[in-house]
Amino acid sequence: xxxxxxxxxxxxxxxxxxxxxxxxxxxxxxxxxxxxxxxxxxxxxxxxxxxxxxxxxxxxxxxxxxxxxxxxxxxxxxxxxxxxxxxxxxxxxxxxxxxxxxxxxxxxxxxxxxxxxxxxxxxxxxxxxxxxxxxxxxxxxxxxxxxxxxx
Amino acid sequence: xxxxxxxxxxxxxxxxxxxxxxxxxxxxxxxxxxxxxxxxxxxxxxxxxxxxxxxxxxxxxxxxxxxxxxxxxxxxxxxxxxxxxxxxxxxxxxxxxxxxxxxxxxxxxxxxxxxxxxxxxxxxxxxxxxxxxxxxxxxxxxxxxxxxxxxxxxxxxxxxxxxxxxxxxxxxxxxxxxxxxxxxxxxxxxxxxxxxxxxxxxxxxxxxxxxxxxxxxxxxxxxxxxxxxxxxxxxxxxxxxxxxxxxxxxxxxxxxxxxxxxxxxxxxxxxxxxxxxxxxxxxxxxxxxxxxxxxxxxxxxxxxxxxxxxxxxxxxxxxxxxxxxxxxxxxxxxxxxxxxxxxxxxxxxxxxxxxxxxxxxxxxxxxxxxxxxxxxxxxxxxxxxxxxxxxxxxxxxxxxxxxxxxxxxxxxxxxxxxxxxxxxxxxxxxxxxxxxxxxxxxxxxxxxxxxxxxxxxxxxxxxxxxxxxxxxxxxxxxxxxxxxxxxxxxxxxxxxxxxxxxxxxxxxxxxxxxxxxxxxxxxxxxxxxxxxxxxxxxxxxxxxxxxxxxxxxxxxxxxxxxxxxxxxxxxxxxxxxxxxxxxxxxxxxxxxxxxxxxxxxxxxxxxxxxxxxxxxxxxxxxxxxxxxxxxxxxxxxxxxxxxxxxxxxxxxxxxxxxxxxxxxxxxxxxxxxxxxxxxxxxxxxxxxxxxxxxxxxxxxxxxxxxxxxxxxxxxxxxxxxxxxxxxxxxxxxxxxxxxxxxxxxxxxxxxxx
Numbered sequence: 001x002x003x004x005x006x007x008x009x010x011x012x013x014x015x016x017x018x019x020x021x022x023x024x025x026x027x028x029x030x031x032x033x034x035x036x037x038x039x040x041x042x043x044x045x046x047x048x049x050x051x052x053x054x055x056x057x058x059x060x061x062x063x064x065x066x067x068x069x070x071x072x073x074x075x076x077x078x079x080x081x082x083x084x085x086x087x088x089x090x091x092x093x094x095x096x097x098x099x100x101x102x103x104x105x106x107x108x109x110x111x112x113x114x115x116x117x118x119x120x121x122x123x124x125x126x127x128x129x130x131x132x133x134x135x136x137x138x139x140x141x142x143x144x145x146x147x148x149x150x151x
Numbered sequence: 152x153x154x155x156x157x158x159x160x161x162x163x164x165x166x167x168x169x170x171x172x173x174x175x176x177x178x179x180x181x182x183x184x185x186x187x188x189x190x191x192x193x194x195x196x197x198x199x200x201x202x203x204x205x206x207x208x209x210x211x212x213x214x215x216x217x218x219x220x221x222x223x224x225x226x227x228x229x230x231x232x233x234x235x236x237x238x239x240x241x242x243x244x245x246x247x248x249x250x251x252x253x254x255x256x257x258x259x260x261x262x263x264x265x266x267x268x269x270x271x272x273x274x275x276x277x278x279x280x281x282x283x284x285x286x287x288x289x290x291x292x293x294x295x296x297x298x299x300x301x302x303x304x305x306x307x308x309x310x311x312x313x314x315x316x317x318x319x320x321x322x323x324x325x326x327x328x329x330x331x332x333x334x335x336x337x338x339x340x341x342x343x344x345x346x347x348x349x350x351x352x353x354x355x356x357x358x359x360x361x362x363x364x365x366x367x368x369x370x371x372x373x374x375x376x377x378x379x380x381x382x383x384x385x386x387x388x389x390x391x392x393x394x395x396x397x398x399x400x401x402x403x404x405x406x407x408x409x410x411x412x413x414x415x416x417x418x419x420x421x422x423x424x425x426x427x428x429x430x431x432x433x434x435x436x437x438x439x440x441x442x443x444x445x446x447x448x449x450x451x452x453x454x455x456x457x458x459x460x461x462x463x464x465x466x467x468x469x470x471x472x473x474x475x476x477x478x479x480x481x482x483x484x485x486x487x488x489x490x491x492x493x494x495x496x497x498x499x500x501x502x503x504x505x506x507x508x509x510x511x512x513x514x515x516x517x518x519x520x521x522x523x524x525x526x527x528x529x530x531x532x533x534x535x536x537x538x539x540x541x542x543x544x545x546x547x548x549x550x551x552x553x554x555x556x557x558x559x560x561x562x563x564x565x566x567x568x569x570x571x572x573x574x575x576x577x578x579x580x581x582x583x584x585x586x587x588x589x590x591x592x593x594x595x596x597x598x599x600x601x602x603x604x605x606x607x608x609x610x611x612x613x614x615x616x617x618x619x620x621x622x623x624x625x626x627x628x629x630x631x632x633x634x635x636x637x638x639x640x641x642x643x644x645x646x647x648x649x650x651x652x653x654x655x656x657x658x659x660x661x662x663x664x665x666x667x668x669x670x671x672x673x674x675x676x677x678x679x680x681x682x683x684x685x686x687x688x689x690x691x692x693x694x695x696x697x698x699x700x701x702x703x704x705x706x707x708x709x710x711x712x713x714x715x716x717x718x719x720x721x722x723x724x725x726x727x728x729x730x731x732x733x734x735x736x737x738x739x740x741x742x743x744x745x746x747x748x749x750x751x752x753x754x755x756x757x758x759x760x761x762x763x764x765x766x767x768x769x770x771x772x773x774x775x776x777x778x779x780x781x782x783x784x785x786x787x788x789x790x791x792x793x794x795x796x797x798x799x800x801x802x803x804x805x806x807x808x809x810x811x812x813x814x815x816x817x818x819x820x821x822x823x824x825x826x827x828x829x830x831x832x833x834x835x836x837x838x839x840x841x842x843x844x845x846x847x848x849x850x851x852x853x854x855x856x857x858x859x860x861x862x863x864x865x866x867x868x869x870x871x872x873x874x875x876x877x878x879x880x881x882x883x884x885x886x887x888x889x890x891x892x893x894x895x896x897x898x899x900x901x902x903x904x
Contacts, residue, residue: 016404016436023435027379032371033364035556036434037507038588042840045507073364080363088362092354092806095814096225097361098368098507098556123849130840132507132557133225134817135810136848137855 002066006031007075017063021055022046024062025072033073033101037130044129047102048072054109056128073101076108084108087146095133103129107143116147192253192549194218200324203286203332204279205257207236213307213321215240215247220258221268222528223251223357224506224558225814226870227807228268230356232276235269235803238348239280239341241304242320249356254530254550262529264563264672265724266770266868269803273866281338283327290327291318306347352804357554369526369553370585372513377581378407380574381437384426384594387450387833388668389417395427399443405436409444410577412570418633419669421536423570424594430578434585450833456667458501458600458829458836465602465623465664466496473621473662474637477648477719480656485608485617493695494606495688498895499680501828502598503591503837504673505845508556510586514571516579520547521572526555528563536565537572548572559818560672564596592843593835596671597828599624603684613696614706617656620688622647622681625666636663638677640720646681646767646875648719651735653709668830674818675874678769683896686765686879691892700883701746701764708766711736724771730865731771741775741796741860742766748858749777749794759783761887765879770868772799776816778852778880782888786904790820790881793855795873800864808869809857815873816855820846822874823881825897 002013006029013024025031025048034057037045041059048057049071057070076082084107094100103126110117110125117125122143131139196216199208208216217236223229233249236242252258260271284304291309292299295316302311310317343350360366385391397409407430414425427444431437486492512525514537521537530550538545555562571584586594601624607615627642628635638647638661648659673679693703714733723731742764746752749762756762759782766775779792793816802808825844829836837843882893891901 019433019435023433027433027435030373032367032373035368035507036370036509036585038840039438040588040839040841043507043588080359080365085362089354089358092358092810094225094355094358094361095227095810096223096507096555096557097357097366100361101364104362119853126848128847130507130845130847132505132559132818132845134814134820134846134851136817136851137813137853138810139848 002062004065004068004070006070007072013062015062017061019062020058021048021060021062021065021070022057025057031072031074035098035101037099043099044106045099045102047105047129049105049109052112054106073105076105082108083146083149084111087142087149091138091142091145093135093138093142095135099129099131103131103139107139107146110143111146111150115150117143192551194250194252195248196250201283201286201328203282206276206279207283209283209320209324211321211324213246213319215242215320217247217249218252219249220252220261221272222263222552222555222558224263224528224555224562226811227355227804228263230353231269231804231807232272233356234348234353235273235276236280238346239277240284241306241347243307244348244353246307251552253552254534256531261531262563263558264528264560266870266872267724269866270726270771270868273803277340278335278338281340282332285333285338286327286330287320287323289330290323294318294326349803350801350805352806354806366554368508368556369511369524370508370556372524372553372583374513374515374581377513377583378430378432378578379434379437380428380430380582380584381434381441381587382412382426382428382570382584383441383444383446384424384590385414385448385450388419388453389451390414391425391449391451392427393447393449395447396445399445400429400440403436403440403443405432406440407431410574412573418631420631421532421564421566421569422540423566423573428574430574430582437585438587453667453833456830456833461600461667462498462602465600466498468623468662468664469496469602469604469621473623473660475658476643476661477659478657479654482617482619482656482658485656486606491609492606493609493692494604495691495894497603497605497684497687499601499683500826500896501600501668502673502822502826503595503828503843504559504561505592505843506557506559506561509588509591510561510567511584512568512571513581513583514568514575515581516541516572516576519543520549521575522549522551523568523572524551524553525565525568526553526562527565527568528555528558529565532563533565533568536569540569540573541576559674560676561595564671588840589838592837592839596630596669598673598676598679599626599670601680603680605684605688607692609692609696613692613698613703615654615692618652618654619658619660620647620650620684621660621662622684623662623664624680625664625670627670627672629666630669630671636665637661640722642677644721644723645677646685646769647677648721649714649733649768650685651714651733651738651768652707667833675769675871678767678871678875679822679878682765682767682875682879683882686767686876687882687893690763690883690886699752701742701751704764704766705739705742708735708739708742711739726771731867733768737773737798738766738768741773741798744858744860745775745777745794745796748796748856751777759888761884763880763883763885763887765876765883767876767879769872769875772797772867772869772872774872774876776876776880778877778884780881780884780888782885782903788885788898788903790852791854793852793877794858795855795877796858796860797872798860798862798864799867799869799872800862801866802859802869803866805859808859811869812857812873813855816877817846817851819874819877819881820851822878823896823898824850825899827897
């Protein structure tokens with residue numbers, strides 16, 4: 001039996017310990033905000049926070065989530081008004097939106113550690129998150145806008 | 152409930168349909184429902200107090216329901232089309248509720264491709280809003296006993312200024328419904344000066360849902376009792392299962408069973424590819440079970456397909472006379488005279504769509520009806536293929552359209568939805584088919600591989616006296632007819648037969664190529680390779696003549712004129728030549744403006760840096776792009792800046808339009824940097840983002856400046872037209888920076904590093 005907390009709620013899981021956290025969140029808990037994009041940690045659509053760090057839930061086995069605090073987009077801010085989410089709306093970042101949940105989780109983790117990231121630091125932190133619609137220019141602007149708000 | 156569900160839509164349709172076509176204006180469309188009775192897939196607009204159009208309904212509380220009949224994949228059409236209705240209705244956007252249509256021919260064409268949502272539905276949307284506004288005014292005038300001509304509207308209210316009376320749309324909705332729907336000729340559209348939203352735009356109706364994870368994509372659809380399926384498909388197109396062993400698969404916890412899917416009978420069209428489906432209690436178990444399948448395949452005739460050899464075949468074909476698809480003067484006569492002649496081969500490989508949401512569909516077959524939830528660009532095509540596969544009437548296929556996690560043309564082809572329907576029928580329960588990224592890359596309908604041979608004789612000033620271009624590519628019609636080998640007019644028009652240059656001698660040709668994979672539409676389609684060939688060859692000729700590429704390009708475009716397509720089959724993207732003539736003056740104008748905006752010729756470019764330019768019309772929109780690049784000693788390409796200028800006629804939503812052109816630069820960057828699908832013995836070599844990389848934040852243009860030209864022309868496309876000139880301009884910039892000419896995409900083959 002694996003014990004973990006998801007968005008502040010204690011959960012236990014008795015299935016395959018090798019099952020990736022992503023499928024537990026999506027198929028078992030019906031938290032569909034975290035997205036499936038590649039299944040091998042290359043696109044970042046599945047990004048969640050594990051103990052406050054950005055993690056690719058598609059390659060995080062349930063056994064490795066044991067005892068951890070997992071935060072998904074559903075739990076990032078109870079009103080959906082995290083500074084990063086607000087900045088995303090202000091800059092009108094999303095096109096199809098599918099990758100944006102992962103982008104937002106990645107950006108929120110970046111800003112947790114770095115209050116004023118440079119362009120280079122933004123590129124470094126965000127280069128694991130693919131957006132096929134090509135909203136990168138706005139992602140960069142939104143991260144800067146959120147950083148400005150935090151300052 | 153079950154009684155209602157069992158009543159097929161067809162029975163309602165019989166005898167009750169009052170009109171056909173894109174916009175069914177009239178009394179309640181077909182229903183004779185009992186009071187309170189509602190079909191599960193009816194729209195709220197259908198049941199609103201005032202319902203003068205299939206696209207629109209107004210409730211007594213003033214809520215305006217607007218039906219989005221086209222799919223949302225990121226272009227914001229789900230917002231922009233309703234915005235047009237709201238403008239003509241003079242409605243308060245905050246009181247508008249958008250609902251997504253199911254697949255239903257009463258909405259007209261729903262295939263959200265070809266960058267024509269606004270162009271094709273702009274008129275219908277205006278008419279729908281204006282009709283309701285007309286009826287609301289009539290109701291108010293009648294209530295107040297004043298002439299309708301004295302009444303006007305102002306943001307969700309009808310006003311009679313002389314008597315200082317006003318009434319909210321909600322108060323008037325039921326009364327307005329008693330008036331007949333006016334004939335089109337009586338309905339007056341707003342003058343441009345009175346527009347509230349058109350030309351100003353709005354952010355996506357779904358914006359908040361998109362950033363909070365609440366937006367529902369196909370991947371997020373759920374039904375009670377559903378099972379998950381992952382399918383091992385024949386690795387070679389047209390292959391079949393010889394035999395298979397499921398023993399190890401069934402040992403995986405959560406796997407329920409395997410189900411074979413029949414191979415398709417050629418041509419493939421949108422049929423399932425066949426294979427073995429693993430059915431499980433969750434997605435991951437289905438994926439795991441699939442890995443344990445032991446299948447022996449009969450690969451069939453496409454096992455001979457190797458993309459390297461195929462490339463050589465295309466090129467060889469392009470070096471010999473092919474079918475002439477447009478001719479002016481006598482190019483050969485000039486070539487035989489000798490003089491200075493330039494030749495070049497250009498090549499673009501197969502490209503995959505790789506939308507962020509892999510293909511997925513949920514289907515429930517019950518009581519002779521199939522209900523689907525799918526991220527589809529074309530729900531009516533889902534109805535068609537599912538009805539064929541299951542042997543039921545098209546009306547018994549209900550296709551709900553979820554949000555799409557990207558589409559780029561792939562989700563116009565509903566093979567994945569057909570798989571879900573077939574499996575649900577076999578399983579007797581709801582089935583969700585989930586494609587892996589590997590499936591998505593390996594079983595795509597690829598953008599055609601193309602080889603282009605370019606030849607020009609040049610005279611004084613380096614200007615061509617004769618121009619010959621031949622393209623060879625497996626055509627999209629090959630998915631419907633295995634013998635189709637020549638480009639069809641719909642794709643030859645895409646930047647090939649419509650080469651806009653003012654040339655005395657021009658011959659445009661197309662050669663045959665037999666497809667050995669499924670070929671399909673991908674954002675910008677044939678314009679990708681055609682613009683690459685023409686716009687880069689133009690740049691070559693400019694440099695060969697020692698001329699400035701901008702001046703040279705303008706010289707070739709020539710004086711403003713309308714292209715005469717006499718003797719050429721030119722479909723003009725389905726639009727009339729009267730409303731959308733091919734005007735070289737507009738192409739010239741965007742080129743001049745982009746030169747100015749980018750500071751062409753005014754900014755200094757040091758070692759390893761350079762700028763490139765290209766201009767192209769596609770989907771009826773004129774675009775010119777300037778790209779700046781820096782290439783360092785390691786051969787790494789950076790793109791500091793892009794300037795793009797577009798003339799898309801009337802632009803309803805400028806903000807969404809800018810976003811599309813920013814995105815197009817990124818899409819084009821992927822094509823140039825790394826876009827390449829290859830095959831060995833009929834099997835696609837690539838599988839995921841490690842071997843089919845798409846552009847990441849550190850690889851894309853640092854800044855893309857989009858400038859929209861004011862235009863009185865009717866609306867044209869914005870989703871696709873940004874890609875083709877970007878690709879050519881980037882390649883021309885790389886030449887300017889390095890002296891290396893990109894003729895063979897992607898640039899991994901250029902040897903920069």
